[in-house]
Amino acid sequence: MSILRRPLNFWLRTIEKPRMRNGSVATLRRALRVQSRLFFHPPRGTKSSWREYGGIRCLTLFPRGVRQGRVLFYIHGGGFVFGSPDTHSAMAATLAQKLGAWAVLPRYRLAPESSFPAAPDDVRQAWDGLIASGVSPANIVVGGDSAGGALALGLISALCAEGAEVPSAMFAFSPLTDLTFSGASIRTNAEVEAVLAAERGAEMVGMYLNGRKGADPEISPLYASFQGGPPVWITVGDTEILLDDGRRMIEKLQHDKVEATLVIADDLPHVWPIFHNILPEARETLNALASWIKQQQNWAV
Secondary structure (H helix, E strand, O other): OOOOHHHHHHHHHHHHHHHHHHOOHHHHHHHHHHHHHHHOOOOOOOEEEEEEEOOEEEEEEEOOOOOOOOEEEEEOOOOOOOOOOOOOHHHHHHHHHHHOOEEEEEOOOOOOOOOOOHHHHHHHHHHHHHHHOOOOHHHEEEEEEOHHHHHHHHHHHHHHHHOOOOOOEEEEEOOOOOOOOOOOHHHHOOOOOOOOOHHHHHHHHHHHHOOOOOOOOOOOHHHOOOOOOOOEEEEEEOOOOOHHHHHHHHHHHHHOOOOEEEEEEOOOOOOHHHHOOOOHHHHHHHHHHHHHHHOOOOOOO
16 A cells, blocks of 8 residues: 555545535535646646537547547546536546547536436436447446446446447446445444545435435446446445445346456545546556456457
């Protein structure tokens, strides 16, 4: 473990976690927007632009060395209420560069202004638009973090249910997979968790659900079906409240005969790859993920 892990966790626990516990939606949105500009930087030479796919505005990222046939379709996290393609663009561009791919990040509608099913509808429209533009699903890898992981997994389960073509692979950083919060780690890791405030989860998810049940398979991937799905790679920290979301999701995927890989990290914060500019473990995780993706169909070097 690097010497930077402990100071980062200390900063997160003393500054960010209290903000997560007490901050308004506007405060959380503003804080992440400012921090992403200060701390998260894409590889030099990355070009970005906004395009529409399926009527959804998407941030497109083109690092140096892009192969036009490869696409990273990335869905940002933020508890369904904050975050944006901009806040996660540096991490997505870094991974895309490692893959020789270009990236598409849909700007989906956020709660409380737009509740379920606005977010998954927007993600699906962007996906359909990308495919309609001529990109083959076999040349796409889908990813997401936290709530974006739920949306990414939801997209995959919807494609499986329809018998539609699926991407070559899918991954998630610290995914939220059970919006009923029934996992034991929600309680057992509540104190050691560095970022998320366990007691705030129901409130944020409530803004998103707007009266719908968290156990709905269209909402919580843990209760959905993935038969016929692509290989899935998930990583989560052992001190996260979402540890069991990751563990149980892997068990569910394996039950559905999906090739599923789980990497549990030691004492790393929620969605730590976003700190790739400062944290060696974040870069190591992105490198490991890139190597895994390249092993999948059509992603060999």
